[in-house]
Amino acid sequence: MAEISLCIMTRELCHQFFREHESDPAVYEDESEFQRYVYSEEDVDDFFKRKQVPGRLELAAMMDGRTIGHVQLKNIDNEKRECEFGFHMQNDSVKGLGYGTQIARLALEYAFENLNVDAVCAYTLVKNTRSQHVLEKAGFQFIDEKDGFKHYRAVR
Numbered sequence: 001m002a003e004i005s006l007c008i009m010t011r012e013l014c015h016q017f018f019r020e021h022e023s024d025p026a027v028y029e030d031e032s033e034f035q036r037y038v039y040s041e042e043d044v045d046d047f048f049k050r051k052q053v054p055g056r057l058e059l060a061a062m063m064d065g066r067t068i069g070h071v072q073l074k075n076i077d078n079e080k081r082e083c084e085f086g087f088h089m090q091n092d093s094v095k096g097l098g099y100g101t102q103i104a105r106l107a108l109e110y111a112f113e114n115l116n117v118d119a120v121c122a123y124t125l126v127k128n129t130r131s132q133h134v135l136e137k138a139g140f141q142f143i144d145e146k147d148g149f150k151h152y153r154a155v156r
């Protein structure tokens with residue numbers, strides 16, 4: 001399988017990711033609200049800027065020089081030694097090929113090695129069974145279901 005690595009998301013990589021991004025119906029609770037993603041340089045600049053805050057880390061998943069995935073490690077809590085993981089792939093051309101599973105595993109390694117956390121949690125819409133399957137393959141365990149979301153957790 002092609003090699004994937006994680007690095008800090010730069011403004012340039014963020015643009016590279018979103019220029020070819022397609023939104024996915026799985027992240028819409030109500031699929032009638034689905035909207036095709038339309039790239040805007042200004043919106044991406046704004047998005048990038050808003051994410052540069054303490055307690056949050058944006059990572060790019062790279063393969064052959066291309067940003068195929070976007071990883072978020074957020075709500076980094078130094079007292080509880082926990083953080084939250086979120087991820088999405090660039091578009092359909094890189095889904096269903098095992099890359100998302102690899103990225104989730106790399107993100108866990110990254111968090112445990114670099115963020116001084118002992119646990120990483122993740123939330124998915126109840127209907128997002130693909131994401132749940134990938135989280136479980138990567139080592140997350142189902143914790144509970146609340147308000148339309150399934151809660152998963154992985155420990156060091």
Ligand SMILES: CC(C)(COP(=O)(O)OP(=O)(O)OC[C@H]1O[C@@H](n2cnc3c(N)ncnc32)[C@H](O)[C@@H]1OP(=O)(O)O)[C@@H](O)C(=O)NCCC(=O)NCCS
Binds near residue numbers: 086
């Ligand atoms: C979730 C996501 C990151 C997974 O990445 P990916 O590269 O597609 O995942 P992989 O190819 O590694 O694995 C997909 C697995 O899900 C399985 N799968 C596919 N559709 C499925 C479904 N509807 N229900 C359950 N499992 C499903 C595949 O068979 C595969 O499992 P297998 O390897 O055991 O056969 C990606 O699909 C994505 O970006 N989705 C949209 C955004 C999103 O849902 N993000 C998560 C929000 S918490």
